[in-house]
Each structure stands twice: as structure tokens, then as C-alpha cells.
Amino acid sequence: MSDDPADRLRRAWSRLEPPAPADSWRDADPATRRAVGWLAAAWERVEPPAPVPLPRRRPAPGPARPLLAAAAVLLVAGLGAVLPHLLVRAGGATEATAAAAPPAADRPRLIATRPDRVELRAGTVHLTLLRPPAAPAGPDPTEAE
């Protein structure tokens, strides 16, 4: 068999039966009808190369995420501050451990919460948690809808 593109096109054409002309090209001249008809027939028979599995739906990013992150940070910070006291009360802590408990002034305090950041301060430590900026992509294809 020849690999000449024209030969391949002829062979492919001979295997296809063009569909009934659609309204958009029914009244075109015969040569156009033939060309469009062949492409329409090929179009109808084209399938994806391989079946693909249904993708998992991604959770939509929402405003709850920064708040959840802030809540998690506060929980961890709060536990860190309270845990030494609990250990002392339980009698399982030494003098040194009890002394390591931060004074009330050094306990983490929430300074600011913004959509893109959460700021905490504990004594001289200032912690800023940033939400990564959105990737620089093209315009959302759904925006023009």
C-alpha cells in the first residue's frame, strides 16, 4: 500500500459513506458537498483513542480554607501553651518542665486574619501564614460565558 497522502485519503474516503447533507451545507455546490460530506462522515466516526476513567471531582476552593487553616494553627498554638500546665497538674512534670511553660504574655495571640494570611504573635515571635498566590494562568475560559 502506498503511503502517499493522496492515496491514503482516497482509501479512507472509499470506506466512508457521507451522511445526509446538513442544513448548513445542503445547498452548496457538488464539489463542496463532497468535501464537507467526507469530513462530516470522518467526524462522525472519530472516537477517542482509548476509554478514560471518570475523573474525580476536585473540591472547589472556597473562603472556608483560610479559616480552617487559621483554626488549625490556633489549636496547635493553644495546645502548646496549655500542655505544660496539664502535665504539671497531672504530676508527671518536673520543676524544669513547669518553668518552661510560657508566661501568659508570651502565649500566641491572633494579630490579624485576612483572606490571604493569618498573623500570630507569641512574645517576640511574629508568625505570618501566607496562602500561596494563584498560579499565573490565562483567563478562565468560563469567564466569557
Added chain:
Amino acid sequence: MVSPHRPTGPEPPDALAAAAATGRPEAQAAWFRAEHPRVYRLCLGLLADPAAAEELAQDAMIHLLDRLDRRPPGSPYPAWRNRVVLNLCRDQARRRAARDRAEKAAAGRVPVAPPVLGPVERASAAELREILARTLAELPPREREAFVLRDLEGASTAEASAAMEVTAATVRSLLTLARRRLRRLLGPVLETGEAS
């Protein structure tokens, strides 16, 4: 011709999409089975590149699935889907063009012609896909968009113009140019094939 505007199965595309938007797994699976071949064809027609179309069709399906429940009310699903896929294909084509320019500049030469098909690719379905893509690749991008949406997908002129964000007159004009180009390209070959 398979048209998104004529139901081809027990459920029309709008009903499938509405059911899938509820999040029920079986409805989403039904929507996916019906829509993936269509979205793939659209990507193939608009990009004229089988490999890129396969990849983008996957991304487009995820993109559509994520947004099914936020579809503008009153907008027919096929028109919305065509518009989303068209925009994704345009983005992809822009990225590809930028990459090609960079590679061309780096190599200091023009891109080589696509390789001759191998034995596996010569199989009927793959060959058809390849020939269709190569034929459509001969059209300038806007003519290809008009031709794919209007003549191959069966969208109305109004739907095609909305998806392409051009006037109906522009769609008609692009369509005329595309058909003329395809007639010149395929005419001699098809006439010979018909005679033989």
C-alpha cells in the same frame, strides 16, 4: 451527522448535564460516557492535533464537570460546552504557538514535517483521525473554528458566533472561506476516489 442539538440516545445532553450537576456518581458516569467522545472530537477539530486533543479532552472534561452546577441558567448545555471547549482550545493553541516560537528560535530552524505514519497508526481509526486532523490543520484557526462548530458539530450560526465571540456575518464569511479551501484541497482527490 452527530449533532449536539439532536438527542442521540435516551437522554438529551441537557438532561444528562443537569443530572450530572447534582453530583450523583452514576449520573456523572453517564454524562462522561456521552460527552467524552464529543469533547474529544471538538478538541481534535479545533486543535487539529490528535495527541494534543487527547490530552486536552481529559482536562476539558474535568473543567466542565467542575462547573456543571455553575452553568448560566437558561443557557443550553451544548452551546455552553462548545464555548468552554473552544476557549480551552484557544488557550492551548496560544501556549503551543509560544512554545513553538521559543523552540524554533532556540533551534534556529523551521519545524520539520510530521513523520510518516507507522504501521500501528495506519490502523483505520487512527488513520482517519490523522487525516481529519491534517486536513483541518490546513485551515486558519478562525476558519477552522467556524467550520467545526457549524458544519461538523451542527451548531447554528448564532451559537457559533456566540461561542467565537464574533458576529453572525463573520461566521458566515469564515465558513465560506473554509469550505472553499477544503473544496480546493479535497476536491481533486475525492473526485478521483469516486471515479475509481
